[in-house]
Amino acid sequence: MYVSVQNEFFDFSAEIKNFSENLNNIGALVTFTGIVRGQKSKTLDHMFIEHYPGMTETQIRLIVEDTFKRWKIFDALVIHRYGKLEPGEQIMMVATAAEHRKEAFEAAEYLMDYLKSRAPFWKKEVLKGEENWVEASSADEAALDRWR
Amino acid sequence: MIDLIYFSWIRERIGKSSESIETRAATVIELIEELKEKDVRYSEVFSDLGSFRVAINQELSNFDASIIEAKEIAFFPPMTGG
Numbered sequence: 001m002y003v004s005v006q007n008e009f010f011d012f013s014a015e016i017k018n019f020s021e022n023l024n025n026i027g028a029l030v031t032f033t034g035i036v037r038g039q040k041s042k043t044l045d046h047m048f049i050e051h052y053p054g055m056t057e058t059q060i061r062l063i064v065e066d067t068f069k070r071w072k073i074f075d076a077l078v079i080h081r082y083g084k085l086e087p088g089e090q091i092m093m094v095a096t097a098a099e100h101r102k103e104a105f106e107a108a109e110y111l112m113d114y115l116k117s118r119a120p121f122w123k124k125e126v127l128k129g130e131e132n133w134v135e136a137s138s139a140d141e142a143a144l145d146r147w148r
Numbered sequence: 149m150i151d152l153i154y155f156s157w158i159r160e161r162i163g164k165s166s167e168s169i170e171t172r173a174a175t176v177i178e179l180i181e182e183l184k185e186k187d188v189r190y191s192e193v194f195s196d197l198g199s200f201r202v203a204i205n206q207e208l209s210n211f212d213a214s215i216i217e218a219k220e221i222a223f224f225p226p227m228t229g230g
Contacts, residue, residue, distance in 0.1 A: 034230055050155055052222060055206035080229065092230060112230055120203070120222075121229035122156035133157050136226035 052120035155224035
């Protein structure tokens with residue numbers, strides 16, 4: 001398991017290489033990267049992500065442990081950034097490695113669904129000097145029903 | 149003493165990110181009622197129980213949970229990670 005909550009930019013190709021090079025017998029590697037939208041449409045000046053230091057790391061680890069219990073995966077990675085992020089920048093990434101793609105895909109989706117609604121991050125969007133906290137969507141909460 | 153921590157718009161509307169308080173409240177909901185009496189900012193922020201969440205000692209909890217063992221209680225809106 002690799003979990004990192006960080007302000008710094010990350011290089012996803014380097015992260016995937018590090019993550020996968022020590023794994024044996026993997027048949028499937030799924031990765032997802034979340035990116036700040038609005039680089040061309042100018043619908044956003046920047047995004048600001050606040051989090052709960054301490055609880056964030058613990059909560060992500062619990063989510064990853066649950067993922068391990070539910071699917072036969074070899075390893076999982078979660079990187080999530082906080083602070084000021086510009087359009088086009090990566091916000092976060094997950095990676096899962098398994099013997100078969102079904103486990104790897106489902107485990108990655110499960111991780112994403114839970115990170116969205118159960119990891120203590122709060123996004124604020126800034127446009128033309130106006131700040132707005134992003135509201136949690138009922139669809140995100142409903143997505144968790146699929147796994148119950 | 150219990151540390152209260154606020155995030156996102158709750159932090160902004162209360163006007164501070166944390167405070168230490170003495171309380172006789174036994175549960176989260178009792179604490180919320182106590183805070184609401186303290187100042188109009190709290191009563192506005194905590195008026196709708198559906199609009200925010202609570203964590204006791206960094207663990208997601210319910211409003212009827214006991215705070216007898218609590219060292220740190222955080223209030224925040226539904227999370228928007230990912």
